[in-house]
Amino acid sequence: MSNQLSRRDFAIRTAGFGLAGFNLAMRLAPAATLAEAEQASRSETSPAIADSYSLVDPELLPVLKQFPAFDLTAEMVHQFRQMPGMPPLPAPAPQPVERHIPGSQGAPAVRLWVVDPAPLEKGKPLLLHMHGGGFMMTDPNLMPRLQGIATDCHCVVVSVDYRLAPETRYPGSLADNYAALKWVHVHAAELGIDRSRIAVGGESAGAGHAASLAIHARDRNKRARSEEDLPICFQLLIYPQLDDRTGSSQPAPPAIGNFMWTASANRLAWSSLLGVPAGSSKVPAAAVPARVASVAGLPPAWIGVGAIDLFAEEDMEYAQRLVHAGVATELMVVRGAFHGFDLLVPNAEASKQFSASWKSALRKAFATGKAV
Secondary structure: HHHHHHHHHHHHHOOOOOHHHHHHHHOOOOHHHHHHHHHHHOOOOOOOOHHHHHHHOOOHHHOEEEEEEOOHHHHHHHHHHHHOOOOOOOOOOOEEEEEEEOOOOOOOOOEEEEOOOOOOOOOEEEEEEEOOOOOOOOOOOHHHHHHHHHHHHEEEEEEOOOOOOOOOOOOOOHHHHHHHHHHHOOOOHHHHHEEEEEHHHHHHOHHHHHHHHHHHHHHHHHHHHHHOOOOOOOOEEOOOOOOOOOOOOOOOOOOOOOOOOOOHHHHHHHHHHHHOOOOOOOOHHHHHHHHHOOOOOOOOEEEEEEEOOOHHHHHHHHHHHHHHHOOOOEEEEEEEOOOHHHOOOOOHHHHHHHHHHHHHHHHHHHHHHHOO
């Protein structure tokens, strides 16, 4: 049990920022915005309910209690980045292939990981994947996850090793992800894929990046000549990180965000990405999916989140906006589930149902959906 638990810990460590991490983000932000950051921090909600554990799914609780909260420091960020990722699953699982493509408008080359479950087949669907890690780190469990998606959903998976915050601010990671979207469209024949069945998706911060990419591609497609259109058929948003205001200018309710990803973690992540304090008036609306004025014309979406995840409210609100805009949307809210619950306790019934739901939605999108 102890060895298995440490591997899970290793896989979900990127979801565990703390208050010290917020202080790091504030040191990295411009000095003129510090007053706004302090005001946002003071607006945080009242103390959590007496027993937050009482809200957790009983099947998830024993493992969760073995992971005490910790505060992030600059040294820990560096250490997390140095941790080796879990190796790919051995054959017959499809093996990841490293590719390097040109960046957007003079930006550095972008590294991709390509996983193809059927290299000889043509007309396959493709998931353009963005990893989680709070915008600042990579996902140590990335390779097995990519292989699992490719196998279970019978699609090519291309994962983007986008540049990380705080060294690269918005829109650097967006530019990397858009370069990857353009590359898979241009190289569709080489990849053996159907250009009309390209989806975007990810987990946590990666899902936030996917939502931003869908918005950016929609806006670019409106302005572009027809031969430059980069259509997307579907958005797979697994507990997406969509709103910098959560936990700062919009305090979280006491019942949510007490485990694995907290309000201070959210302020750190967004402040690191944006270069200004999360929740402040300095944040550009285009950088944050929840702040974008219109979500009309976006691809169909699946959104899933735990009911006590810090992102529960922002994810439900985003799903509602999509529905109101006429975007086909499926929302799954899992009772008693915290951020990353499916990674921490993958064999729990809630986790198995959650994974089955998004895989089914992705397969259905590939089978029936066509990008417009």
